[in-house]
Amino acid sequence: MTAIPSVCVLGPGAVGGLLARLAAANGCRVTWWAGEREAGGERTGRKRADRGAAKGREGVVPLARPEDGLGDAGLVFLAVAAGELPDMLDRVGRELTPDRLVVHAAKGLDGPAGRRPSERIADETSARRLGALAGPYLVAEVLEGYATTLVIGSRFDEVQAAV
Numbered sequence: 001m002t003a004i005p006s007v008c009v010l011g012p013g014a015v016g017g018l019l020a021r022l023a024a025a026n027g028c029r030v031t032w033w034a035g036e037r038e039a040g041g042e043r044t045g046r047k048r049a050d051r052g053a054a055k056g057r058e059g060v061v062p063l064a065r066p067e068d069g070l071g072d073a074g075l076v077f078l079a080v081a082a083g084e085l086p087d088m089l090d091r092v093g094r095e096l097t098p099d100r101l102v103v104h105a106a107k108g109l110d111g112p113a114g115r116r117p118s119e120r121i122a123d124e125t126s127a128r129r130l131g132a133l134a135g136p137y138l139v140a141e142v143l144e145g146y147a148t149t150l151v152i153g154s155r156f157d158e159v160q161a162a163v
Contacts, residue, residue, distance in 0.1 A: 005029065008069040010088060011079025014139040015105050019077045021143075024059035031061045031069035070095040075103065075162050077133070078121070082108035085117055089124050096125035101159045103131040103152065131159040 012035030020032035063069040106117040131154030152163040
C-alpha cells in the first residue's frame with residue numbers, strides 16, 4: 001500500500017462520513033469537512049442525516065471550511081454530488097496540486113456538456129492523478145460489515161493502491 005500521511009474528505013452526508021471513518025480505521029490521519037452550519041447548528045446543503053457514518057469517528061478531525069483541511073493531505077476525497085462539484089472546485093481547486101491524489105465520489109455528469117466529474121477536475125485544477133469511487137454499495141451495509149463493493153477506477157496505480 002502507498003503510504004499516505006494524511007487524508008482529507010470533503011463532503012457532507014453519509015458518503016463523506018463513511019470515507020472519513022474508513023480512512024481513520026485504516027490508520028490514516030483524517031480531516032473531514034461535513035458541510036457548513038447555519039445559525040442554530042443546522043447543516044446547509046443536504047437534508048439527509050449521515051446517520052451511522054457519523055458514529056465512531058475516532059481519529060477524524062472536523063473542519064469548519066473545506067479549504068482548512070488540505071494541509072499535507074496526500075489523498076483528497078471529493079464526496080460531493082456532481083452538481084456541487086463546481087462550487088467545491090471554486091473553493092479548493094488551487095490546492096488540488098499535482099502532488100496530491102484526488103478521488104471523487106460524485107455521481108452523474110456535468111450539465112449539458114455531459115462531462116465526467118474527473119474531466120471537470122482535470123480541466124479546472126492542476127491535479128493529474130485522479131480516481132473515481134463507485135459502487136454498488138449502501139453506506140449502512142458497509143458500516144454493518146455486509147459484503148458490498150466499493151470500486152476505485154483510476155489509470156494511476158498509486159491512486160488505486162492508496163484507496
